[in-house]
Amino acid sequence: MAEPFDLVVIGSGPGGYVCAIKAAQLGLKVAVVEKRKTYGGTCLNVGCIPSKALLYASEMFAEANHNFGELGIAVEPKLELSKMLAHKDKTVKSNVDGIAFLFKKNKITGVIGTGRIKSASEVEVAKEDGTTETLSAKNICIATGSDVAGIPGVEVAFDTDTIVSSDDAIALQKVPETMVVVGGGVIGLELGSVWARLGAKVTVVEYLDKVLGPMDSEVSTAFQKLMVKQGLTFKLGAKVTAVTKSDKGASVSFEPAKGGETETLDADVVLVATGRKPFTAGLGLEEAGVALDDRGRVEIDAHFKTNVDGIYAIGDVVKGAMLAHKAEDEGVALAEILAGQAGHVNYDAIPSVVYTSPEVASVGKTEEELKQAGVAYRVGKFPFMANGRARAMLQTDGFVKFLVDAETDRVLGCHILGADAGDLIAEAGLLMEFGGSSEDLARTSHAHPTLSEAMREAAFAAFAKPIHI
Template identity: 60%
Template sequence: MAEYDVIVIGAGPGGYVAAIRCAQLGLRTACVEGRETLGGTCLNVGCIPSKALLHASHQLHEAQHNFAAMGLNADSPTVDWAKMLSYKDDVIGQNTKGIEFLFKKNKIDWLKGWATIPEAGKVSVDGETYGAKNIIIASGSVPASVPGADVTVDEKTVVTSTGALELSEIPKKMIVIGAGVIGLEMGSVYARLGAEVEVIEYLDAITPGMDAEVQRALQKLLTKQGLKFTMGAAVSKVDVADGKASVTYKLRKDDSDHTSDADVVLVATGRKPLTDGLGLETLGVELTDRGQIKTDTHWQTTVKGIYAIGDAIIGPMLAHKAEDEGMACAEVIAGKHGHVNYGVIPGVIYTWPEVASVGKTEADLKDEGRAYKVGKFSFMGNGRAKAVFAGDGFVKILVDKETDRILGCHIIGPSAGDLIHEVCVTMEYGGSAEDLALTCHAHPTFSEAVREAALACGDGAIHA
């Protein structure tokens, strides 16, 4: 029986990063993965392929709406859907092969198959058992079903994000159940490609948990792009007949029943931990009521020597959160100090405009009774943004009223997913809005909007 210092179960962002870090720290490491390629949901059927389609469809939008204004005159491009899917698959291949190369470079054994844990210190992969001083569960998550509804996913007419990435043709109409990140991103893709898109959401606001002002602005902008929103609607069932779908829902405001028809229904009501088949109950590994694995502050489960990270445990289901935990968990196993600052984990929505946030929202601070100030700056005052038809949106920074320490930031606008990180770095070091405001920013860049919002926390923005 082969013996390892660490066996990681799952080769998604959390798992493969944990495996690489363990190997870098001198631990003999193996990683179990049953897919034909490494990278987990993120690289194969999630983050990476969706960004490829978002990029391609955004270029189409630019050609249709902005090229002529810049003096670029040409016939409107047509969509070769098969070729676009091929481009998306090529992007997946480049990334997954990159992880395979990193495994070989770091001498990590890829145990191909699906894992169970028969007892602490052992991992069984398709019938073959391996010894491990430490086990890291990085099994990820799977799409969740619609709560209380009769919905059967066939990945053809009723699809999850996986099926939405490989539809045989662009639908004339798509219904998206759920106005979270996945639903809005994939809804944007198909709306740009010409589909009629209706988003049905149970709550009264999109992107639950985000800054309320950002929620309103994003919904308004997406509506202008052609997405239709039906809010406060509880879906009860989805019927499929002759390749078409019919969604039945009840509006909560007046208890009225409605139906809406579509060629494709995307179920985007969140994700749940994937722990089935690991044998955790027999081992005595405790789970939460939501099926998440309970861990201590060092990511160890209730069974010594078994750790868990990423989507399988409590916290936001974000690839970068899993990566941070993977590195920190590896450090702990190697006898070092692993740390994750959960207060500084950014979140991004890759619609157009992008949305990014980190730290507290205004609602959080009001609930805490904390005195705060708001610094806000519109991209309409940013020269670079106006030059590239990207003036929609704003940067909003929240700071402690007494100390000026940054408590949160919310951005809707161009490159928001990149801009958020200078705020993250400032927060990581306990910095203030004044620290940002006194830092020289290159002109003309989108990043100047962040500086202006920081200035607005003090005496005022310059270009407002």
């Protein structure tokens, strides 16, 4: 019998493949089981990567339509959707091929098929040709990610072109004249903004009375106003009661969440983007005795171990934010723990980004959370309108907002609405990782002219006064 693997990872998304690579780098013998034909999970195949390719391409199309003339560039842009989708597909292939290369480089055994836990030391893989293979393992990591959640209490018949999930909204073969997006969270607003920029009339229906639910309210309110300027319409505080096919395409019926008359919207395409749920079906967890919580997530301790010795879980399938980089951090930490090191994840410094235009980024606490916890804090803000580089780029929408402890000046949270917010937020995350203060950042030299100077100015505003307003 072949020597058992030190680690068998089920799932090759950001959590799974990063865990596998790190474990192999630390000297462990590793295998990865993946049900898709290509590695990378939802994120690389139908999620983060393809959506960002379309977001960038559609943003360039919008720039050419609206801003190039002001910059002295005379063009008449023409949309060639097939080429834009080809760019998306090329980007996906490059990334998934890269994971296959990294597996080979790190001598990781990749097995394509559907994995199921037979015991704490065995993973059975059902292959496409009908055969099965059993992998012997000293440790098993469940990294199966998440799946489309649908709408609680509402039956939704998904297809590939009319009533769609995010998986198919990245591959529509023509721009719909009208689109209804159910869900005002990250996925719905990102993909809704893509098709709005390409010409669709987009209406967002959201159950809560604000978009981007957990985001800082000041940021989400300002963000929504910018989206309205870009042509999106919002129906907030709306409870969806039905999503059905119609003569035009599909229809969405909803009523005020607090009660009232039902309203129905018809659209060529309805995108249901109401979140995701842990993917645990068919994994053999019940038979293996692995405990789930009341939300269907795998229960783990502080070291990612389930209630069954030798079985671990990370990423979307466990508690916490469903973010690719959170899964990656957990993958690295688990690999280090299995190799005898001290793996750790600081969940207070994990950023969140919405890749719309402008972007929204956040790390740490919101004002609402600090108020609820009774924490005394100060606010430092700076608008991009006062930033020289932003003016030169015609990207003056938004602001940077720091929240700091009123007594110690330690940074408790940072929220950004503006161009390149997803990159700028890393500075705040690093500052928080080291327990830094707003004064620490403000006294750090920033190149001029850059968007990052808005970070410095907001930090100045938190402990003293900004320079440029």
